[in-house]
Amino acid sequence: MSDAGYDHATVERRWQAAWDEANVYRTPDDVEDPTYVLGMYPYPSGKLHMGHVRNYTITDAYARFRRMQGDEVLHPMGWDAFGLPAENAAKERDTNPRDWTFDCIETMTEQMESMGFGYDWDREITTCTPDYYQWNQWLFSRFHEEDLVERRDAEVNWCPHCETVLADEQVEGEAELCWRCDTPVEQRELEQWFLKITEYADDLLEAIDDLEGWPNSVRQMQRNWIGRQYGAEVDFAIDGHGSVTAFTTRIDTIHGATFFALAPDHPISEVLAEEDDDVRRFVEEEADPDGDEPNGVETGLTATNPVTGEEIPVYVADFVLSDVGTGALMAVPAHDERDHAFAEKNDIEIRPVIAPEPDDGEPEAPDVEDEAFTEDGVLIDAGEYSGLESEIARERLTEDIDSAEEAAQYQLRDWGISRQRYWGTPIPVVHCDDCGPVTVPEADLPVELPEFINTTGNPLDAAEEWKETTCPECGGPAERETDTMDTFVDSSWYFLRYVSPDLEDAPFDMERANDWMPVDQYVGGIEHAVMHLLYSRFFTKVLADHEGLEHREPFTNLLAQGMVQLEGEKMSKSKGNVVSPQRIVEEYGADTARLFMMQAAQPERDFDWSEEGVQSTYAFLERLQGMVEGYVADESDGDDDAIASYVAAEVDATIAIATAEYDDLTFNKALRETQDLVRTLRQYADYTEPHAETYERGLSAVVRLLAPVAPHIAEELHETLGDDGFVAEAEWPTAEIDRDRVEKRRQLVENTREDIRDIVDVAGIEDPTGIEVVVAPDWKYDALEIAIESDADNLIGELMSESHIREQGDAAADYGQDLQAEREALSMTLGPEDEHATLESAAWLIEREFDAPVDVVRAIDADEAALSNAEPGRPAIEIDD
Template sequence: MSEEGYDHATIEQRWQTAWGEENAYRTPDDAESPAYILGMFPYPSGKLHMGHVRNYTITDSYARYRRMRGDDVLHPMGWDSFGLPAENAAKERDTDPREWTMDCIDTMRDQMKSMGFGYDWEREVTTCKPEYYRWNQWLFQQFHDAGLVDRRGAEVNWCPSCETVLADEQVEGEDEHCWRCETLVEQRELDQWTLAITEYADELLEAIDELDGWPNSVRQMQRNWIGKQEGASLEFTVEGHGPVEAFTTRVDTIFGAAFFALAPDHSISKELAEDDDTVRRFIEEDADPDGDEPNGVETDLTATNPATGDELPVFVADFVLSDVGTGALMGVPGHDDRDHVFASKMGVEITPVVAPEPEEGEPEAPDVSEGAYTEDGVLVNSDEYSGLTSAEARESLTADIDSAESHTQYRLRDWLISRQRYWGTPIPAIHCDDCGPVMVPEENLPVELPEFINTTGNPLDAAEEWKRVECPECGADAVRETDTMDTFVDSSWYFLRYISPDYEDAPFESGKADDWMPVDQYVGGIEHAVMHLLYARFVTKAIADLGMLEHREPFTNLLAQGMVQLDGEKMSKSKGNTVSPQLISEEYGADTARLFMMQAAQPKRDFDWSEEGVRSTNRFLARFKDAVDTFASETADGADDSVAEYVRDEIDATVAVATEQYDALMFNIALREVQDLVDTLRAYADYTDVHAPTFERGLTVATRLLAPVAPHIAEELYDELGNDGFVVDADWPTLETETEDTVERRQLIENTREDVRNIIDVAGIEDPERIDVVVTPEWKHRALELAMDSDAENLISELMQVQEIREQGDAAASYGQDLQATRESLNPTLTPEREHEVLRQTAWLIEREFDAPVNVLSSSDAAADTARKAEPGRPAIDILER
């Protein structure tokens, strides 16, 4: 077989057919050692892109690995198939969203199968099918009965392009644009359905500390989004308007309050705008909450500081937000950076009231003329509270100010799930003039979508026959709810449906879910760090509180995979820099694409797509196949000598390192080990007649280690090597001999080969006649051990107390000085006996590279001048030129 390629198409088709006929990836019904491996299910947009392929290759490889380690693996796939893009695509093509979506699913399923992904397709779920979204509706009603559902009027985020409401989490960027279409978001007043995620704010926050298997960045993003703040609420009396509540986390700075500020949409601001043109123009024209600097306008009002009685000027300011805190705040420019900028701009006096805590003596007020002092400290300029620490002052002031109360606030808001679109789960409610909103009776679920009507706005509003119904409670004429659910509802529990996808009595079988959950390894993009993951955590906890599930967290371990880039930029259709997985698969094979992506970088890192990298990967697979083909066709059996002994050690070392790296999902390192082993086996075959049992074991081990990532060719080679069954069902390779000194052994080999290369290069030796490798004398090993264990300041003196070292005279003193100078970076090495053994085993590598015989000598058998240069882990080299 040529190294330029192999017949990947035939091989891949053969094994995909065989897997299908044998239902090779079916999840066992009664799992003894359950392992749930899951990639975030995709939106069916039409075709797989490289991001999909990378994500699902990661989960597929890990699922295959865990299966070979003896676990019963659940590795399913489904479709997040509701959503606005399908509805818009259907409008553009004058077709039905269902038809468009199902066509896309068929295409992507076929592509996934062609990539060799080992899914249990019997567990496939599709969220736009009634048998799935029925349970969205059922859960909605259970949450309603539990008090977690509310319908209320509120100012909401409205996307004029998508013509639908957005949750706070779906508004992105400083300019507040739609996460889907990037249109600027507007504010509207509407009655909407919400889920009370805020009821779980504390648990969602506290449980983050227990998510040890999640990236720290994702955990911090969730903490920031929940945004818990401990502080105090208190009232400032605004002239002519009475008490106005404000929230602060720094009530200890209240004596430094220099102004009071209101949000532009605060009720007092709106009232002022009716009579004050300056305020009106600011609110309508100048206010910019996302601007680089805080901006505002002074009013004619004052506010009374409840601690000092001072009258503070009142501003309408764009950095005060109505949905953060109360929409009103006290400005303390001496101790808040934003307030300092605003006060300096407006000419407001700045007074420091907190000073750094001194080591001794009285605290000295900081200079805040150029910037705020924002740390805790000791109060100054604060009447009877001066001298208290910030913590003490917060406690005392909260107790002493009549209107002050300890208060906790959150950035998190209830989850607004209403969407004014067709292609989503119908909210199972009916509106009656007399009874109000009434839940659809459970026996009438699912409420199925009517036929699609291509119209502007929400097509469900135009479905007159569908929406006109009787009230379930009083029988009067009523109207169905025409809002559909946010598609994140679908993905908030889909991982539970995979466990029992055909179950008809509930969303999932609780007993089985308790066995499989939580998901052992979840993989998906960092873009879902807040919305999807937060919603899934909330819904899991709410379901647990319904008594349906033991577990309160859905995902034990999370991997946020990096992007596939081209020339340093993320691949995207809009940039025209995509690479088609299908074309790559057709030209080079699915195994090549999978292997290239997995060896290019750690899964969590971005990496650049490289056509040359793809070709190089394909050539490696061809070389590996050629090595197996050659071995299978030849029967020569060489000696079980030191070379075979070295190869056996390398096989065991490869198993040990690759297993450790597969466990850690560091596939790139594991695969480098496999490739190095294959190269070693090929070098062995080129050097001498191989010891057949050793060589065959090496090929079999490499095949099994490669199987999770390149399953088709691994099946082919496994079969060619005479094994029965599928490699996917094979046991993971085990060690014949423990290899505790792998790192030291390999370092010795690499150091020795590199030193020989350097000597030949520097000396300009073109034709070496003999290469002597001299092992370090035992006394130097003894000195190294003492140096690593010693904490004596004078290491040389301590070494000289040992007779065998002292007897070496000047050589010992010189080596001792070297050890003294490098003692912080000393590392253990092999024993002299093991060093000699390893060098003897690997002499063939040097002989093969330089076409010269190699002698491995003990220091006593070598020339004194050469032996003197040898050190532990760094044998002396003497090269004789012809």
């Protein structure tokens, strides 16, 4: 500490060096089952931003808390180091992505160390190094062996600026912009590598219910993305083209099908486009699946309804998608909004066959002229099925129609991992004219990236010498695959690599992974709810099925942290509203930044950055430092009296409540409790000479309760108090106390103080000379308990059946009426002796506030006038002026 105050720079450098020298945060390999705490690893963009600082403060605080609770803790850090931004930055600066990336990693590592994050840096991983990405390639080969990899032509999302393919999840908003550069995305037909995540659609979906430690919002986002719908597949005969299968979730509406629609790239549509100029023009020039309204072209063909035998016109329509359902659908304009809009535009019949279920009488056809009726109901004009409810009709029709079968449809699509860029994992495949695509043998991995060539398009296409190779199967000439993997492959298993980051003969030590996994607490942004988290779950399940991993889910508990905002907007370089973490560390210290962010809001909530809040937090740390140093310098010792008893109880209460809040990751509540205790200790020392043992225990508790969030100053004050070792390795303070009783005790004291303030204010008492606080008589507590537990209609009668209450006469009747009126809101209070003891121990707070002596009186010693106003939890108050 500095004579001038809290010298944060010196304190923080000192303890960071001490932790490093002592390997405080290292996790030995022989630990059996550490508590695994993990923040989503960052992309090395060059500098930490406040979102990083908040995310990693959350994980660091929780890891430190668990360590002080006695757990062995695994808390690693690594780098999501591949990706297009580094490639673009290298092109702009005429350097190479590797040098750019490692310069950024060096800068961000220094910033992380300056924040005091307690990582086991011995376990650091960097995904752009061959010793990591060779295992991406190994995993690709294993997925290929298990028939979970496929290469096929596909229409893909193409960013013309980034010159690469994007996953559906990387196309953002209605405008369909690239998630990296905001360029409008185009559609292209390319040969691509896919991982068959759809093979695990049911497993991924059904296991969501077991993710009880995940936010409901994230679980629902994953359900929606997988998008399973149950329905039926049914065949319609199209003249000249045989039977075509359509998927529908509403086979109960089949009697109302008035046209049939095919996707523009359906095989029949492609045949028709060769024969019919109108169809060709629509397919090649006019179809717009993302347009605001459905468009189509009539083909002149008809489809036969398998139930009614009716022939209905066939259209090629852009609202039908080949990768949704079967690429063909029966259209029922009366009961589907999209079909309704198309029918209106093309003057097609809109025929209602489902009516709302009537309260009585016959169902009446709904008015579908302006909009479709899309609810379930009762079938009408449906032959023998008329009168059936929709659900029953779906079952019957599926059974009765020869071609109909129950089916499920998914929104989830296979994961296209091909990227036309340099800075990623080379896909371990060579292309041979004789053998086709051949995976690279394990002995030849890794396939390393060649030197970077600064060119347009994919630099790997320009690496001619690197591309030329031989086929592993026939030995003939071949070319390497020039696509690299989507970087989400890297992050789909990186949490497993941390258990054995230096292992040379496998991606991870399976025995250790089975002991250490799953991650106990995972923290990251909600923006990764679909992509990263879904892909990680997919990889984990595949590894469980085929490699011997004993866990099918990677993360037990998930916290999606909120954003750090400035004046209500997300911090952004483009908006010029970025607060530099480095400036805050230099001006106020890492502990100030950490403490301010953790106390500002619950981790899941967004919050506004406030310079005033930062300054206030810094002032709090300075005051705490002064209190500790002042205590150590003062050798006096006050009495172990009622005041000390109150303070000791508050220390216990704070420990108990803050511990529970830390356990729930509600750091803001834990810190509020701790700061309230600091305030109580300061008031105690200002009011009287504190009892040394009580006061020191309070200060020690404060230091340890703050240690997870403000670790540097906590270490300094821990040492100042004369405690041995690191506070980072110290035992967490303990207190056996009933939280409900704590809340009642605190509420009693605060209510009493507030009542006194009200009386003083209303009566205009400027200088009270004495305050008397009268606890209610025992019978009122008994009456309250009876009222809470009773379900009798006549509460007063039940109360009067108790002789000791009945003996109170009118007072009992009046109190009974009050209880009857407030019956729904009643709650138990402390008992009379507890109330008296609590108020007596807290009397000093009242005396300090009002500068008047306080007398806490039991009911047996009070006069009748005062007793009439005293109630459980609300003592009577008399003030002399």
